[in-house]
Amino acid sequence: MLIGLDPRLTPDLLDCLMRMGHGDEIAIVDANFPAHSTAAHTYMGAPVVMAGLNAPEVIGLICALMPLDAFSDHCALRMEIDGAPDETGPVHDEALRIITAAMPEGAASGQIARADFYERARQSFAVVKTNEARPFGCFILRKGVIL
Amino acid sequence: MLIGLDPRLTPDLLDCLMRMGHGDEIAIVDANFPAHSTAAHTYMGAPVVMAGLNAPEVIGLICALMPLDAFSDHCALRMEIDGAPDETGPVHDEALRIITAAMPEGAASGQIARADFYERARQSFAVVKTNEARPFGCFILRKGVIL
Numbered sequence: 001m002l003i004g005l006d007p008r009l010t011p012d013l014l015d016c017l018m019r020m021g022h023g024d025e026i027a028i029v030d031a032n033f034p035a036h037s038t039a040a041h042t043y044m045g046a047p048v049v050m051a052g053l054n055a056p057e058v059i060g061l062i063c064a065l066m067p068l069d070a071f072s073d074h075c076a077l078r079m080e081i082d083g084a085p086d087e088t089g090p091v092h093d094e095a096l097r098i099i100t101a102a103m104p105e106g107a108a109s110g111q112i113a114r115a116d117f118y119e120r121a122r123q124s125f126a127v128v129k130t131n132e133a134r135p136f137g138c139f140i141l142r143k144g145v146i147l
Numbered sequence: 148m149l150i151g152l153d154p155r156l157t158p159d160l161l162d163c164l165m166r167m168g169h170g171d172e173i174a175i176v177d178a179n180f181p182a183h184s185t186a187a188h189t190y191m192g193a194p195v196v197m198a199g200l201n202a203p204e205v206i207g208l209i210c211a212l213m214p215l216d217a218f219s220d221h222c223a224l225r226m227e228i229d230g231a232p233d234e235t236g237p238v239h240d241e242a243l244r245i246i247t248a249a250m251p252e253g254a255a256s257g258q259i260a261r262a263d264f265y266e267r268a269r270q271s272f273a274v275v276k277t278n279e280a281r282p283f284g285c286f287i288l289r290k291g292v293i294l
Contacts, residue, residue: 001178001179007178007278007280008198008199008278009198010196010198011183011196012196013198031148031154032148036158049157049158049159049196049198050198050199051155051156051157051160051196051197051198051199051200052155052197052198052199052200052204052278053198053199057199131154131155131199133148133154
């Protein structure tokens with residue numbers, strides 16, 4: 001426990017957010033996602049495991065500390081639903097409310113097909129494995145700057 | 148996610164429970180406990196971190212898989228409240244209900260002073276760090292056998 005920090009934060013997640021710089025991306029994935037095999041390709045090498053928290057809860061923890069990027073097309077991406085790319089599920093709506101509230105002026109969120117998400121996650125800085133049980137409950141956040 | 152297993156289980160916790168044998172002890176500790184420095188003395192070397200779960204929730208996960216020991220004085224110990232060793236707090240009552248329901252015939256639970264808990268945890272197989280915010284929310288469970 002540290003003063004002013006959410007008690008649900010782990011040393012690993014805080015370490016990861018501290019190491020990231022402008023433009024580094026972090027994937028927040030659901031409980032079915034291949035988090036360990038994907039994270040082996042990332043800077044962190046292993047997933048940051050957040051047991052007992054769903055995707056919006058973890059996104060809330062991250063957005064409370066990590067600025068989102070206003071200097072790229074999208075500071076956040078949600079995984080598309082297979083066959084219904086423009087529909088969102090409850091997990092997307094819930095997460096996007098948190099993301100939108102945290103976005104700086106000029107920032108925007110977008111979407112990404114499932115197959116493309118896998119590749120994007122492999123190229124990211126870290127994969128955060130959540131307890132999210134709702135399908136397609138996967139997101140990418142891009143770190144911005146604090147001026 | 149695996150069939151029949153609670154989705155809140157992590158690879159690390161399951162690995163730890165699988166490695167433990169009869170008589171090995173596991174400490175489940177609250178968010179203020181020195182989990183990392185203590186776990187450095189244990190077999191696992193680092194704490195198993197369960198970010199969004201409190202102590203009774205983690206004890207429930209463990210007791211669903213790990214048999215408690217009926218061949219020793221106590222299969223479970225709760226940390227005593229400083230200055231009031233025989234009083235229990237809500238976290239103790241909640242956890243002990245779960246433990247008692249999981250105890251085999253002949254098994255019993257007990258209590259341990261805070262200073263002694265620290266030493267007992269160092270000698271245990273693993274320390275599981277929970278999000279438990281209630282004071283003295285620390286427990287030790289002793290693995291039994293499946294016959």
